[in-house]
Amino acid sequence: MTTDEKSTHLKSLIEKIESLESEKTELLSLIRDAFAEAKFAGYDPKIMKQVIKCRKMGKDAYLEQEQLLGTYLAALDPS
Structure with missing residues (x-):
């Protein structure tokens, strides 16, 4: 792999991880909401x-x- 290819690959991996982290944050928020709903319902x-x-x-x-x-x-x- 050339230096340019490695750089492009690294950038792609970083962007992928950033995207997954964003999705993870959204999912954690949905989970918190579900627990809040459960607590409100008496659980x-x-x-x-x-x-x-x-x-x-x-x-x-x-x-x-x-x-x-x-x-x-x-x-x-x-x-």
């Missing part, structure tokens, strides 16, 4: 975020995490 956004995190994990990973959480909590409060 707890923190719990909703936990639900979303759990759904991303998959059933087996979620069950394993819940089991470990229960084990840790029991060790801290054996009553």
